[in-house]
Amino acid sequence: MIKVTVWNECRHEKEDADVQEVYPETIGGCIVDNLQPYGFDLTLSTLDDPAQGWPDELIESTEVAIWWGHRYHDELSDALIDKLQARVLAGMGLIVLHSGHHAKLFKRLMGTSCNLSWREAEGGERERVWCLKPSHPIAYNIPPYLELPQSEMYGEPFDIPEPDELIFNSWYQGGEVLRSGCTFQRGRGRIFFFAPGHETFPIYRNEHIIQILANAIAWAHQPHQSGWNLGNWGRPIPLEAGAPKQTYYKKPRKLMLAEKAEKAKK
């Protein structure tokens, strides 16, 4: 059973009546409830939980993380982002939703601003999500396109590195388009960014959206543990006989200084 942590900033739900109305169980709660039938081992955590929702044991045990955050990205400590980044590089899958495009963790992993154009039109606007790779695991059981009657426009230019795969592309009523379902590989970690999911529209109640999230979890989960992490490894002895090798090794600084002091005494 894949261990999934749904991390939800969960402040809109405390601060905004319109969000409470759409998601009385919170956005994270809605995602967890709707993913239950897929048989994942789901944990819900939030920014206001101890350790900002990411105690060390949870970071270590999580195999795939779903990330929904918006207003308070900057509250997350850099030390926590360091740990989460390392965990992704070591193989934790990461699914970043909607406004998570500006999450510290996502920006760190992308290395770009992750800026995009946006519009929060009164009552929302129509979004049509086109599936570009029907045979991709994330597109399992997804129709050629899906219509979201109310959505927030997220449009290009979207400042991300070239995605490894573009699975979904969105068109908005206002005419803008966005690469709305992108995959990336960082170290051993698989990352999926998925744009739909504004807090005031019931997008996470759409069965296709939930199917995409379930597919993305299965895809982002490490397929096996064989192989290695991409470490900074010294190869002092070359494979080819006769090629020059490293013969001298640095000592730890503390030892070096101690030996120097000892020498000076003599």
Place this chain on the structure above:
Amino acid sequence: METAQQSAAALVLSCAALLSGQHHSTALQSALVYPALADFARGLYRELASSAAAPEQGTQPLGALLSQGSARLQPLLITTVARLEQQQSVEYLCFASACWLRYSMGFDGKGDTLVVEDALADQLMQNRLERWDHIDELTAGYLAIDGLFPAPLAAQPAFAERLAYWLCVILANGMGTALQILSIECRDYSARDFSTFASDKRTPA
């Protein structure tokens, strides 16, 4: 009853655990949850043809398992000679020797002093101080220490080559990464039934 081989295995595993960041007071059993160290233990037991993990010493603190290493290492070295004669793999055994030599250098990864209680401690330290600057001379110096390596082993070029290799890897990378390299380089990559694919998945505790 603990065998001399189990005692030697406990010694080198303790060296590896200590130098990869475990504290002196950690029990060997607890240190063996670290996957790369557990891989080393499995590979070493395989080459020692022993399936038992040092049961009597496993619960003692690492620090208690490290004294008189040059004597306790001997069963492991004798097995190395035997396996070399039969042209069997000795990678884990060579790593084990390198591991203990690294411990005998008397400092940990941070540069803090390790007190080496051993009959050969002075000679080992002298070799390290005199020959640190060149790995081949350093290794040759260890092989020349009287009573450390059995003569047939010290004269065996294949052993000297693999010992120098693993000592280099440990010195260049530190013990933690060296254990991972050992695990990767010595893993059995022979063709497997695809059904093992699923069992390679991680199952966190």
